[in-house]
Amino acid sequence: MALLPIIVAPDPRLKVKCEDVEEVTGDLRRLMDDMLETMYDAPGIGLAAPQVGVTKRIIVVDVSKSENDKHSYKMINPEIIWASDQFVDYEEGCLSLPEQYAQVKRPEEIHLSYVDPEGMVQILKTSGILATCIQHEIDHLDGKLFVDHISKLRRDFIIRKLKKYKAAL
Numbered sequence: 001m002a003l004l005p006i007i008v009a010p011d012p013r014l015k016v017k018c019e020d021v022e023e024v025t026g027d028l029r030r031l032m033d034d035m036l037e038t039m040y041d042a043p044g045i046g047l048a049a050p051q052v053g054v055t056k057r058i059i060v061v062d063v064s065k066s067e068n069d070k071h072s073y074k075m076i077n078p079e080i081i082w083a084s085d086q087f088v089d090y091e092e093g094c095l096s097l098p099e100q101y102a103q104v105k106r107p108e109e110i111h112l113s114y115v116d117p118e119g120m121v122q123i124l125k126t127s128g129i130l131a132t133c134i135q136h137e138i139d140h141l142d143g144k145l146f147v148d149h150i151s152k153l154r155r156d157f158i159i160r161k162l163k164k165y166k167a168a169l
């Protein structure tokens with residue numbers, strides 16, 4: 001396994017609409033293992049393939065709080081098939097926007113389909129922080145960041161701070 005470099009915004013590679021995965025291969029399973037390791041190391045609760053420079057529809061997520069209760073998801077071609085009318089606010093962050101946070105409103109409950117690493121189609125019905133995190137990660141696959149959900153004023157402020165952060169690296 002390997003740690004992968006995470007792309008920091010603003011970066012055109014985070015604005016790309018990713019392609020569907022056609023076939024689940026060993027290389028793809030290795031990529032998902034590396035993504036999960038990279039996410040835990042950061043540490044974060046979700047990571048999407050474009051954040052590590054791969055323009056494929058793949059995300060990994062683990063919102064469990066304790067070390068001994070890990071529950072990770074590796075999702076290929078995740079697709080929201082139903083979303084509640086009820087919305088909820090969460091303070092979101094992103095490994096591609098280090099140390100930046102904002103309140104984002106999203107549907108509280110979602111149903112989604114995805115392909116697991118064994119190539120099987122799965123259906124997940126979820127709410128709370130897991131639903132928020134999955135929606136955030138699926139946004140990445142469409143070239144969207146959490147700051148695209150907030151006011152332009154606040155977004156520009158965060159992007160300016162990130163540009164300074166990157167200049168200082």
Ligand code: NI
Nearest residue numbers: 093094095096
């Ligand atoms: Ni993110």
